[in-house]
Each structure stands twice: as structure tokens, then as C-alpha cells.
């Protein structure tokens with residue numbers, strides 16, 4: 028028998044918005060999250076300020092969580108994973124595993140919101156020395172430090188005076204097979220650079236980029252203020268190597284505007300690592316038999332006009348499970364997926380009654 032419940036898999040910003048969308052329209056939702064807490068990467072990785080205005084991330088995501096957990100139509104299952112799906116569109120049965128316990132849930136439609144993981148900077152770009160030098164960190168590592176309002180060099184506990192960002196680590200790189208742009212790391216680097224300059228006004232901050240990619244509000248609210256008000260130095264250049272020199276790091280590369288080699292000493296190097304499909308996105312896509320694109324993100328064959336329907340009837344997707352996405356993209360696609368999933372269930376019930 029067909030069910031009017033929607034299952035949302037993944038309790039990050041996308042899954043939370045999708046779950047809230049379903050209950051707002053008046054249907055029931057079961058939200059399944061593999062971790063023991065909700066909030067996705069912004070909570071798991073302790074993001075500092077959120078764009079565009081830098082408000083602390085945790086209270087903002089908390090509001091999204093509260094909207095879902097306080098709603099009587101929402102059933103939230105933490106520490107839970109889907110292990111099997113049987114049935115047909117409109118009447119799926121999902122097997123769940125939670126703390127060794129097996130359960131099942133009936134649903135009419137599914138929304139995949141299993142998000143992204145970070146490119147591992149040790150995988151093919153050892154020349155940046157992430158696993159060798161303590162003062163080479165990633166954007167998410169920096170978020171944790173900024174959320175604690177303190178930025179110190181991991182090597183010696185001193186505040187860094189010269190900090191640089193290396194853009195496009197693991198993105199736009201044919202050699203490793205990730206030709207796509209991760210979309211948010213230019214904006215996030217600029218945001219983090221502003222936060223550093225506020226925290227350490229005497230510091231010098233450089234961003235080495237191939238080209239800066241900003242869209243929507245990121246251009247006017249983040250990129251230009253970073254340059255004009257916070258004096259972050261944007262250098263068009265390719266970084267080829269990071270090496271130790273004394274107690275600092277020597278950053279080597281080419282200034283592509285001037286067409287000449289460059290070498291600069293830094294105290295802290297931040298790698299702007301790209302987004303990849305999370306392992307959960309890959310697993311869930313396989314389990315449900317939905318098509319993935321060549322990078323492993325869930326494919327939406329009707330995009331751009333229908334960016335949330337997968338190639339399997341009754342199964343939708345949203346947020347970074349579909350590809351690199353900022354929060355605005357994520358919650359927009361999540362709201363869209365909620366409407367599509369509920370619309371799908373209602374059209375089936377109406378057809379059954381007529």
C-alpha cells in the first residue's frame with residue numbers, strides 16, 4: 028500500500044530544510060542521520076562565521092535543527108543508516124540499522140541529502156606537505172580555529188604573521204580527475220581571510236588563485252570588502268611547492284600575471300580543499316540504484332529546470348549530494364525536493380482515488 032511518509036537521508040542543512048519543508052506542507056517525515064547529531068558539516072567541523080555577514084554558524088544551524096525536532100510530524104533517527112530498499116515507487120520499505128538494531132520504515136518517497144566530503148590533500152598533491160608540516164592546514168581546520176577566536180601556528184603556538192591560501196586544491200584538476208569547480212572555496216577563503224585580519228590586524232594575508240570565482244552576494248559582500256576594507260592580497264598564481272625553511276614555510280610557484288617565478292615565506296599555509304561526494308552519497312546512490320555523474324555526485328537528469336529529481340521515480344536529492352553547493356543553493360534545492368516529493372505522493376493518492 029502506498030505511504031504518505033517521506034524519508035530524508037542526511038541531517039545536514041539540506042536534509043534539515045527538506046524535512047522541515049515536508050512537515051510544513053502537512054506530511055510526515057522520517058529523517059535518518061548516520062552521525063549521533065544533526066547539522067552536517069557545519070556542525071561536525073565547527074564552522075566559524077557564516078556568509079554573508081559572519082554570524083556565528085552554530086546558533087544558526089541550531090535554529091534549523093530546532094524547527095525539525097520540535098515538529099510533531101518529524102521522526103528523527105540519529106546514528107542510523109539505511110541498509111536495504113525494497114518495494115516500488117510510492118511504497119518503499121527501507122531496512123535501517125541503528126546501534127546494531129534492525130528496523131524497517133515504510134515510505135512513499137525518498138530525498139537523498141547525504142552531502143559532501145573534503146578532498147584529501149595527501150592524495151595526489153603531496154607537494155603541499157599537509158601531512159608533513161604542522162603549519163600546513165585546510166580550510167576546515169582553519170574554521171575550527173576561527174570558531175575558537177584564536178589563530179596560532181600549530182608548530183609553535185605563536186600567532187602567524189604571514190598567512191596564505193592556496194586555491195583549487197583537489198578541484199579543477201584534470202590529473203586527479205576532478206575537473207569541476209568546488210564553487211564555495213574562493214568565497215570561503217575570502218571570508219576566512221577577513222576573519223583572520225579582524226583577529227590579527229597586524230597580519231598579512233595572501234590568496235593565491237587561478238581565477239577567483241564568485242557569484243551572487245559573494246562578490247559584493249565578501250570579495251570586494253576582503254580587498255578594499257581588509258587589505259587581503261589576491262595574487263594570480265600557481266603554487267607548485269611548499270617547503271620548510273628555518274621555522275617558516277617557503278611557498279614556491281609562479282606569479283601568472285607577471286609571468287615570473289615567486290618564492291614567499293609564510294607562517295601558515297591554508298589549503299582550499301575542494302568538495303567531493305561524501306562516502307554516504309556514493310553508498311546511498313548505489314543502494315537506491317540512482318545514476319551518479321562521473322564524479323560520484325547524484326545525477327539530476329532534468330536539470331536545470333528540474334534540479335532535484337533523480338532518474339528513479341519517487342527518489343529525489345538535494346544539497347551537496349548533487350554537487351558542490353553553498354547554503355543558499357542547498358536550502359533552495361532542499362525546499363524544491365520537499366515540494367516535489369510531497370507533490371509526487373499526493374498525485375499518486377489522487378490517482379488512486381479517482
Ligand SMILES: Cc1cc2nc3c(=O)[nH]c(=O)nc-3n(C[C@H](O)[C@H](O)[C@H](O)COP(=O)(O)OP(=O)(O)OC[C@H]3O[C@@H](n4cnc5c(N)ncnc54)[C@H](O)[C@@H]3O)c2cc1C
Nearest residue numbers: 037039040041061067068077078142143307346347353354
Ligand atoms: C570550510 C567550509 C566553510 C563553509 N562555509 C560556508 C558559508 O559560510 N556559507 C555557505 O553558504 N556555505 C558554506 N559552506 C558550504 C556548506 O558547508 C554546504 O553548503 C552545506 O554543508 C551542504 O549541506 P548538505 O546538507 O547538503 O551536506 P552536509 O553538510 O555534508 O550534510 C550531509 C549529512 O548527511 C549525513 N550522511 C551522509 N551519509 C549518510 C548516510 N549514508 N546515512 C545517513 N546520513 C548520512 C552526514 O553525516 C551529514 O550530516 C562551507 C563549506 C566549507 C567546506
Ligand code: SF4
Nearest residue numbers: 195198208209212213
Ligand atoms: S571556488 Fe575557487 S578555489 Fe574553489 S575550485 Fe572554484 S575556482 Fe578553485
